[in-house]
Amino acid sequence: MTAVKLMSASLRSIFRNKMRSFLTSLGIIIGVASVIVMVAVGSGSQAQIKAQISSMGTNLLMVMPPRGPREANRMTMADVEKIKAEASYISAISGSVTLNSSKVVGGSGYWSTSVNGVEPDYLTIKQRSVASGDFFTEKDEEARSKVAVIGATVAAKLFAGQDPIGQTVRIETTPFTIIGVLAKKGSTGMGQDQDDVVMVPLQTAVNRLMKDRQIGTIEMSVVREDLMAQAQAEVTAILRESHKLADGVDADFDVMNQSEIIATASETSATLTSLLAAIAGVSLIVGGIGIMNIMLVSVTERTREIGIRMSVGARRRDILLQFLSESVILSLLGGLIGILLALGLAYALTNFFSIPALVSPVVIAASAGFAAAVGIFFGFYPARKAANLYPIEALRFE
Secondary structure (H helix, E strand, C coil), rough: CCCHHHHHHHHHHCCCCHHHCCCCCHHHHHHHHHHHHHHHHHHHHHHHHHHHHCCCCEEEEEEEEECCCCCCCCCCHHHHHHHHHHCEEEEEEEEEEEEEEEEECCCCCEEEEEEEEEEECCCHCCCCEEECCCCCHHHHHCCCCEEEECCCHHHHHHCCCCCCCCCEEEEEEEEEEEEECEEECCCCCCCCCCEEEEEHHHHHHHHHHHCCCCCCCEEEEEECCCHHHHHHHHHHHHHHHHCCCCCCCCCCCCCHHHHHHHHHHHHHHHHHHHHHHHHHHHHHHHHHHHHHHHHHHHHHHHHHHHHHHCCCCCHHHHHHHHHHHHHHHHHHHHHHHHHHHHHHHHHHHHHCCCCCCCCCCHHHHHHHHHHHHHHHHHHHHHHHHHCCCHHHHHHHHC
């Protein structure tokens, strides 16, 4: 049997019962679409995270407490001051602390938001600006002034239709005077609203709002990108001296540059994407089992037809190839519909739900190939069963 005749016979058999063929391919459709969409969302999230971290600051260097659950945070203002005094590769530096879900009262009511204690250089490091009013100064920092700069979201929630400059808000139990409103920044790659924030001087936050005196992070801008490695080594040496760590003793802090932060975030996202894709891939296996089940039913239904074809000269190989080709075509058609469905879903997620989804041609090709492999793997047993029927017994089958 020629390839054209084989294809024609397989398609006639498939389209003879359109609804059953569609339901048979449904598992493959869902599986292929799920895998492509999961990987696309993961890839889109990784790209957005990389772009977001890159926009967080210029030549960013960040010092954080150790990530082990039993490690204590020993970073203090003394570390920030020591880096300021001794580092030669740093153009801007700011210690920072964060109070999540803090209750801010003022204007038209109250709002639960993030309160960040930062230093004046923070705007430079983070490439942010003030839309109206002013940011606090070194004098405000030294005097531990109770002044605040609010994000656009907080301004909209508490002072809709009003000018917030000069008005008072109470953060927990401490009153602060608003001196500025930040320019809009938008959401991060993880969906966090960067405008839903209140910034106060770091010394004020540490001494008036915090229960302890530890610094959450120290963020810095390096003079030039090509000096990142030297700056990282220099800051590490300064902090080891500040913490009186002997040679060979593990550091009780982590110094990370922008590339390392991106790599860490991307690795986490990639792991999650792989897990979701693997879970979605299970439906491909389920779809393959469905194809095998229907093909076995088809063999039973067409036993007499197989006997007639064998009696007029069809070889076992012809029977095997026909049933195997039907299985592969069902799988490929399901894969094609799944790909089209995935492209539509990716478009909808990106344009209507603001969820980044990057569809890769490699993933599409791999999904189509896997769908064909599923058809071959799960279709071989029914095809072999059909090919091994004895013509006389097949003709007698009712």
